[in-house]
Amino acid sequence: MIRASTLCGVLVAASVGCVADEPSTSEFDQLSSVHLKGGAHAEPSFTDLGLSLNATGELSGLGNPDIVVELAARANVDATCGNPGTNTWQAPGQNPAPITVTGSQAIPASEFKNGTVAFDVYTKAPAATVEGAPDCANSMWTEVIQDLAFTSATITVQQPEGTAVLTVSCSFSSPTADGAVPGTQVTCTSD
DSSP, X not given: OOOHHHXXXXXXXXXXXXXXXXXXXXXXXXXXXXXXTTOTTOOOEEEEOSSOEEEEEEEESOOSSOEEEEEEEEEEEEEEEEOSSSOOOEEEEEOOOOEEEEEEEEEOGGXXXXXXXXXXXXXXXXXSBOTTOTTSSSTTSEEEEEEEEEEEEEEEEEEGGGEEEEEEEXXXXXXXXXXXXXXXXXXXXXX
């Protein structure tokens, strides 16, 4: 396939005017093959920060448009219940339903180096209390989230207009504990 810029160069040499068309966004998408740097078995790194999850890694095969890296993480919740009376005893071991927390990082194309860029994205912490205290003795109590133990995470890379160019789905062989998640506990697939 001859690019318009190459054809224009030939035509200019022949003293014929020409205007080169710039590749469209869809052409950039076709030219880019976004993937995790490091090959087919590359995986991001994760850190459990208690109430949020951090994911880091490097992307390759990027085109020219800016990107947004989104992180969605599913977690088991550890919460306590507080008695509203004068007795402020905390009942540990509550088991609220699992929740999903999300976060994102915008990365401008000016930060890409030869189609490669690092990402460092965090989920936002959930609200500190569970509305209505459904896992406590009654709704007059206060249910406070103490910790999240993450069971899975999905990283989605989007280019202009919300077009997903990469989805990395990861599961953790056991729920995470605070600190770095060992790579041996992480299994990821990329789409």
